[in-house]
Structures are given as C-alpha cells and as structure tokens.
Amino acid sequence: MTLRIGNASGFYGDRFDALREMLTGGELDVLTGDYLAELTMLILGRDRLKDPGAGYARTFLRQLEDCLGLAHERGVRIVTNAGGLNPAGLADAVRRLADRLGIPVRVAHVEGDDLTAAHPGSLAAHAYLGGFGIAACLRAGADVVVTGRVTDAALVTGPAAAHFGWEPDAYDRLAGAVVAGHVLECGTQATGGNYAFFTDAGPGRDLRRPGFPLAELHEDGSCVITKHPGTGGFVDVGTVTAQLLYETGGARYAGPDVTARLDTVRLRQDGRDRVRIEGVRGEAPPPALKVGRNRLGGFRNEVVFVLTGLDIEAKAELVRDQMADALATSPPREVRWELVRTDRADADTEETASALLRLVVRDPDQEAVGRALSGAAVELALASYPGFHVLAPPGKGAPYGVFEDVYVPQGDVPHAAVLDDGRRIPVPSARDTRVVEEPPEPPLPEPLPAGPTRRAPLGLVAGARSGDKGGNANVGVWVRSDEAWRWLAHTLTADAFRQLVPESRELTVTRHLLPGLRAVNFTVEGILGQGVAAQHRFDPQAKALGEWLRSRHLDIPEALL
Structure with a gap:
C-alpha cells in the first residue's frame, strides 16, 4: 500500500500556483507545504508585534481560497506548518474560508511548540516538534492540519505514521520517512532547482520551471522520489543526493521522532525521474528538543x-x-x-x-x-x-x-493535537531516547593510483550544496563515480577545505564521511555570526558557499577530467 505525499512550498514566498499544480497534475493522498525557516520565524514575530492576531503565513490562505475545493474533490489532505507563530489563528481562518466557500472540511491544528514565555527577551522561542501531533489530527479525521514550528520532515512522518499505523518505536520506518521528508521539504531543490550540475540536465528537461516533488512512501519506510508527469525539471540520484546533504551534518540526523542514519541511505535510479530510497536505519530520538530562539540583536x-x-x-x-x-x-x-x-x-x-x-x-x-x-x-x-x-x-x-539554539527536555513541551471540535489530544514525549553520538568514521576507500594531474576547478568533478544552521554553515560535496570518490575522500580533508575557503581558517571545520552517498559533509562553525538575520557576511545564509568551493582550483587527476 503506497502513500503518495507531495510538496507545494519550500519557503514562505515560494511559487504561488504550486498548490494548484500539485493538485491537478497527478494522483496524491497528502499535500504538504513548508513555509518556515529561521528567518521566517523572526519575520512572523515582528508581524505579531504589530498585530497579535497575525503570526502565520497569509500566502497560504490565499492559495487555499483557490484550491480548497480541488483538494476536497480529490480527497487530498493538506498538512502545513504555515501556522508559524499562530497555528490556532490560521486554523480558525481556514474554517471561516471553508464556511464562506461552502466546503465541508475538518480543520485541526498542532500546538505546544511556543515557549516564548519561558525565554524572556525572545521575540519568538519555539520547539521543533515531531510528527505524532499531525498523526493524531489525521487519525481523528482532519482534512487540513495546521502546525506551528515542527521539523520540516514531520510534515511527512506525521501522515506516514497515521496512514501505516506506525508506533513511536518503529525507528527504521520513521527514519525512512524522515529522509523522504528531508528530500521533499525544499520543494524544487529535489527536482533540478539550485543543482550544481544543471548544465548536464540533458534534452527534454526544462529547468525554467521545475515541478514540485512527491514521494511514493511504502509501509517499510522505503520510498520513490518523483514528480508529476509532464512537469519541468528532473529527478535523479544527483538531485536527491544534493538535497539529502542540504543543512545536515554528520551521519546521525537527529529529530524529535527518530535519529535517522544518513550513512545507511541507499539510492538508485528507478526509471526516468524516479529515485528509490531504501535501507534507512533509525535509532531512538535524543532526550532534548531543539528550541529556536529569535531575539532583536540591535x-x-x-x-x-x-x-x-x-x-x-x-x-x-x-x-x-x-x-x-x-x-x-x-x-x-x-x-x-x-x-x-x-x-x-x-x-x-x-x-x-x-x-x-x-x-x-x-x-x-x-x-x-x-x-x-x-x-x-x-x-x-x-x-x-x-x-x-x-x-x-x-x-x-x-x-x-x-537566532540561537537552546535545548529542553522532551517532557517539558506540551505537544497537543487540537481537533476541529475543540477536543485536545495530548501527544506523549518519546518513551525511549538516546543521546546522539557520531559513529566512528568509516574506513577510507583505496586511493587512486598515482598519475598525471591538472590544476582545475573542483566543480569539474564534484557537486556541492550548502546552507545555514544558525551561525554555522554546512557544505555537502559529492561525486558521481567510485573513482572520483576514491580521490575526493583522500583529498578534500578539513584542512584542505580551510585552504580553499580562507575565511574558515580560524574556525572549527568538521568533516563527515558518507561513503554510501559518495559524499563528504562539512560543518563550519561560526562563519555566519549570529545567524541569517544578523547578515554577518556577504552571503548570510551560505547558499553559494558550495559553489564558491567548486570554483576553487586544485590538482585533479587527469583520469577524472
């Protein structure tokens, strides 16, 4: 039994008509929309200062006015974090919209993430909740589920847990859903958008308007990433690898529901515009939840x-x-x-x-x-x-x-599902937890035999995707052949990264090996100062840091060129 989950938004301000495109372009069971980022929470916090009834993504309401009837006709459930700082307010607004349009939908919301009152001096302080509040709403019959700050992947783990009946200890299955959710969360970044090798797209792959991605998710947690037929862009192992590396760190990718092992992910092309993800292992989640705190710095x-x-x-x-x-x-x-x-x-x-x-x-x-x-x-x-x-x-x-990260015990957060009739369903915190520790570094592959080299840009061989996490940046670098991996793993060390990116030379740079993805992932601590809203550097979200790295020259074996 397959659950088809699509995405129609990767950020607040994404393509307005994507909701309609996804509802009319092919079959779906659930349509998600991710509207939140660290900077978005600050923007919504400032909106709420001016108007206590604000604090949610108003764009979503305008999209829904055009598409709520379509979703109802097609039996597609909608799950979104567009509630931002005021999920109850957005849920009420959706109900008023549905009543005005004469569409009988049940709207539920998730709350408990708002910890601002416990963090004096913060404009907004919100815990990253998992997917089981969303699952409770869907199991109770909700057609539209609105959340505040949940992890981006929770928009997929919640519907999957509800659909397949997963319990909180189904770690491998949940980890598979987390990986699927992480691929979907940024929308068209999984279908050729912002892709390092975009010039290699090939005929018939129109990158002017990439389609939004969807996951065909299975009960065992495996999935196929694809897109609606006839839409632009493309899906291959490279586009999925790039998004998997985006804003991640080491082999263990921790979240409130499960810690997913990125070093167990296996990818393979499963036909045109279809990539199968399988083999993902999961472990108990950490005992603490991340809280994103936004305050005015001056x-x-x-x-x-x-x-x-x-x-x-x-x-x-x-x-x-x-x-x-x-x-x-x-x-x-x-x-x-x-x-x-x-x-x-x-x-x-x-x-x-x-x-x-x-x-x-x-x-x-x-x-x-x-x-x-x-x-x-x-x-x-x-x-x-x-x-x-x-x-x-x-x-x-x-x-x-x-922006600052702080952590609180899972049990300190009053996670709850609030149903259409006002009933509240408490969502218990994780029964079992495990402190996240990075696994031992995997063995390096055999180095390439010595041979002639040429001074050339790294990007002739390697792709990259970079982004921000608070004041830190991550840069994921991957290659497309085993031979290139044998070279990359030995050559692109943390010290080599510091030499290629001079502004990182006085900072802590950590390298993580992910052989299954033929990738190395770097975390550069403090390069973004106090986060994107502080605009510490020319590229405050490190969006192009990976492309700068790819443009740097080093000695590359001619056999790879």
Whole structure:
C-alpha cells in the first residue's frame, strides 16, 4: 500500500500556483507545504508585534481560497506548518474560508511548540516538534492540519505514521520517512532547482520551471522520489543526493521522532525521474528538543562606496580613514569593511571598471548606526576619492535579529493535537531516547593510483550544496563515480577545505564521511555570526558557499577530467 505525499512550498514566498499544480497534475493522498525557516520565524514575530492576531503565513490562505475545493474533490489532505507563530489563528481562518466557500472540511491544528514565555527577551522561542501531533489530527479525521514550528520532515512522518499505523518505536520506518521528508521539504531543490550540475540536465528537461516533488512512501519506510508527469525539471540520484546533504551534518540526523542514519541511505535510479530510497536505519530520538530562539540583536546600517578605475586600493584606504575619523567620537560597537573587486582593467563599461567597498555597522543604539553614519558618509561627497559616489545613501538604521539554539527536555513541551471540535489530544514525549553520538568514521576507500594531474576547478568533478544552521554553515560535496570518490575522500580533508575557503581558517571545520552517498559533509562553525538575520557576511545564509568551493582550483587527476 503506497502513500503518495507531495510538496507545494519550500519557503514562505515560494511559487504561488504550486498548490494548484500539485493538485491537478497527478494522483496524491497528502499535500504538504513548508513555509518556515529561521528567518521566517523572526519575520512572523515582528508581524505579531504589530498585530497579535497575525503570526502565520497569509500566502497560504490565499492559495487555499483557490484550491480548497480541488483538494476536497480529490480527497487530498493538506498538512502545513504555515501556522508559524499562530497555528490556532490560521486554523480558525481556514474554517471561516471553508464556511464562506461552502466546503465541508475538518480543520485541526498542532500546538505546544511556543515557549516564548519561558525565554524572556525572545521575540519568538519555539520547539521543533515531531510528527505524532499531525498523526493524531489525521487519525481523528482532519482534512487540513495546521502546525506551528515542527521539523520540516514531520510534515511527512506525521501522515506516514497515521496512514501505516506506525508506533513511536518503529525507528527504521520513521527514519525512512524522515529522509523522504528531508528530500521533499525544499520543494524544487529535489527536482533540478539550485543543482550544481544543471548544465548536464540533458534534452527534454526544462529547468525554467521545475515541478514540485512527491514521494511514493511504502509501509517499510522505503520510498520513490518523483514528480508529476509532464512537469519541468528532473529527478535523479544527483538531485536527491544534493538535497539529502542540504543543512545536515554528520551521519546521525537527529529529530524529535527518530535519529535517522544518513550513512545507511541507499539510492538508485528507478526509471526516468524516479529515485528509490531504501535501507534507512533509525535509532531512538535524543532526550532534548531543539528550541529556536529569535531575539532583536540591535540595529544595523550599511553604505556601499563605488570605487572606479585606477588606484582602487588607495581609494579604499582613503575613505576608510575618513570614515574612521568621522565616527571616532561615538563609534558603533561593530564596524566591518569589505572590498569586493568587481573591477577589471581597461573595462568597456563604467560598471565593470568599478569595485564596491561595503561598510556595515551594528550597535544596540539606533542613533549610533543611523544619523552618525549617514552624516559621515554624505559629508564626504565632495571631499574624498575621485569619482566618489555610493549605491544608496544610508538610512536611519534597521533592527536585526539573532537566532540561537537552546535545548529542553522532551517532557517539558506540551505537544497537543487540537481537533476541529475543540477536543485536545495530548501527544506523549518519546518513551525511549538516546543521546546522539557520531559513529566512528568509516574506513577510507583505496586511493587512486598515482598519475598525471591538472590544476582545475573542483566543480569539474564534484557537486556541492550548502546552507545555514544558525551561525554555522554546512557544505555537502559529492561525486558521481567510485573513482572520483576514491580521490575526493583522500583529498578534500578539513584542512584542505580551510585552504580553499580562507575565511574558515580560524574556525572549527568538521568533516563527515558518507561513503554510501559518495559524499563528504562539512560543518563550519561560526562563519555566519549570529545567524541569517544578523547578515554577518556577504552571503548570510551560505547558499553559494558550495559553489564558491567548486570554483576553487586544485590538482585533479587527469583520469577524472
């Protein structure tokens, strides 16, 4: 008996008509939507400050107005975390919408994740719940289930547990569902979106509009990842591998329902646009739940000076000195300069003859980053380097957020399913738990025999996918042949990563080997400062860190090229 679970959203702001596409494009039993991320919770928290009735993804309601009737006609249940900080509010709004449209649906929601009151100073503090609250709603007959902060994979483990009758100790089956959920959660990233080898897609694979993914999930926890017929993009072992590595760390991928062993995942092509995932093993979940805490960190401002033509370094030095003098009487707590050499010699446009010098300041006091910076920068307009101008004048300074991870015992979180008639079903915490410890590193494969090498970009051989977890970044790197794996495993060490990514040289870089995926996964601690909302670096979510790594040159065996 197969459960067909699709995804129609990978983030708040994803393709609006994806809900309709998934409902009309082929058969489905459950349609999920993932709207939450660390930054989204901060955005929703700020919305709730202005309006206590807000705090959920309003886009979902507009999508549902168009598609609730379709889902009801086709018997497709909808499960979404669009409830954000206010799942009860969104559930009520869906009921009002259904009544107005005359569609008889039962709407339930999951709550218990909101721990803000227990974390003074937080704008939002929410525990990552598992899937058994969702399962309780579905077992009680809900047609639409709205949650707040659950793990992304819970949108799949919940429906799977309800459908197949899994108990909380069905660890291998739950782990298989977690892996399926992790592949689906980011939508079109599993079907060719943001894919390192996109130029190899081949004929008949239109990447302009990738279709959204779905999983054909089986009772034993295995699944096939695919997409609706006739939709764009493609699904192969590479696209699934890339998404499996996204925002993960070591071999053990811990969650509130189960710890999935990524080192047991087996992938194989099962036909065009079909990848089978099997062999996934699971272990008892950890005793503590992760809580994502968002708080206001202070105020931030920036100005970007444009440096054109000759003497770029000297121009940058002059304006740095001038700004330091201007800010000396009341300097912001943090001052960060970055010179981006986008210029080139003898350029045939002014833009390509120009470099960008970026100044970012932060301080708890809005005045310290606002008027002082604005005045200092503007006053240099006629008194600095030749060709002085800025991309835009600095404003008064904007608040920025800080994301932090804390952990609480599972039993401290009042996880509950709230049914359409108001009845509450308590969801017990995990009976058995296990502290997560990384397994011993697997043995390295035999190295490639010595032979001629060529200096070339890593990306000619390896793909990569990178992302953020709080202040840390992960970079997963994989190859597509056993020979390339024999080279990669010996060559791309943590030390080699530090050399290729200079800003990581003073940071803790941990490498995890995943031979079954022919992959190495790196965690770079602290490279993103205090998280995406703090905008610590040029690429605050490390989305392109993997692509930068792929562009770096090293000695690659000619046999692989």
